[in-house]
Amino acid sequence: MYPINLDLNGQSCLVLGGGAVAERKVCRLLAEGAAVTVIAPSLTRPLQELAESHHLTWQPRTYQAGDESTFFLIICATDNEAVSHAVAAAAKAQGKLLNVCDVPDLCNFTLPSIVRQGDLQLTISTNGKAPALSRWLRKQLEQHFDERYGRWLAELAAIRRQGQSVLPTSRDRQAFWRQALTDDVMALVDNNEIDAASALLRDRLAAWERKNHET
Ligand SMILES: C[C@@]1(CC(=O)O)c2cc3[nH]c(cc4nc(cc5[nH]c(cc(n2)[C@H]1CCC(=O)O)[C@@](C)(CC(=O)O)[C@@H]5CCC(=O)O)C(CC(=O)O)=C4CCC(=O)O)c(CCC(=O)O)c3CC(=O)O
Ligand SMILES: NC(=O)C1=CN([C@@H]2O[C@H](COP(=O)(O)OP(=O)(O)OC[C@H]3O[C@@H](n4cnc5c(N)ncnc54)[C@H](O)[C@@H]3O)[C@@H](O)[C@H]2O)C=CC1
Secondary structure, eight states, X not given: OOOOOOOOTTOEEEEEOOSHHHHHHHHHHHHTTOEEEEEOSXXXXXXXXXXXXXXXXXXXXXXXXXXXXXXXXXXXXXXXXXXXXXXXXXXXXXXXXXXXXXXGGXXXXXXXXXXXXXXXXXXXXXXXXXXXXXXXXXXXXXXXXXXXXXXXXXXHHHHHHHHHHHSOSHHHHHHHHXXXXXXXXXXXXHTTOHHHHHHHHHHHHHHHHHHHXXX
């Protein structure tokens, strides 16, 4: 498995099926800004509402060969294995990104569990072996990696931007960050003392700059 983070903003994505599983997958695609089309004879109530409010395009029918051809990414979430195999053969022949919810062997990507706080994203996969474990681990991690980490990441990103001018080479930046982002800083974050953690890092950056000016 080769994990990647896909930018789906504005990308045309197709979901086959309109049940509970399709609903979960559609919501994730919409959250990423994808342009979603659903092909299914029937939809769950929440999917119907998304169709009525034009958040997705619904084609109320069963899959037909060739439906996949114009889409960047396809998720097959029907309860019909024959459809899964037909879509998989067609999508793979066209080099498409394909997830088949009920047949892991037909997927060329699977969906992980996600813990998200701002730009921070922790994803969990069991390589399809036990999704219930992914879910359990997600719930565990969510307890620890709460909104403190989203705020801290935003702060770190600002310090990192500031550091670009102070730390001229790639080697400087790596050396600084490896010695600066230490357990004591992260302990402050854990304690919800984001401002103190930020001050400590900014002090370290200033000290680094002074030292480099002296030499
Ligand atoms: C391969 C994969 C393909 C894919 O969907 O991408 C896949 C496949 C299958 N799932 C099945 C069942 C369940 N799936 C869940 C939950 C989730 N499943 C998700 C992903 C994946 N599921 C991919 C691999 C992920 C990995 O590597 O771990 C999550 C992480 C993400 C998401 O779906 O968005 C989401 C948790 C989100 C969260 O809460 O964090 C639960 C638990 C529950 O619902 O409580 C159950 C019931 C327990 C059980 O059956 O194990 C079945 C059998 C269907 C049947 O028997 O009818 C298959 C097919 C098979 O295994 O053959
Ligand atoms: N990957 C995952 O996370 C999980 C996968 N599953 C599997 O996913 C599949 C779907 O599960 P549910 O949503 O609960 O099922 P469901 O029965 O609620 O929904 C199936 C949907 O597929 C549509 N459909 C059937 N034939 C179709 C066709 N030829 N073309 C287009 N749409 C068609 C139906 O109209 C319905 O909307 C099942 O096979 C289930 O075993 C189940 C749980 C989790």
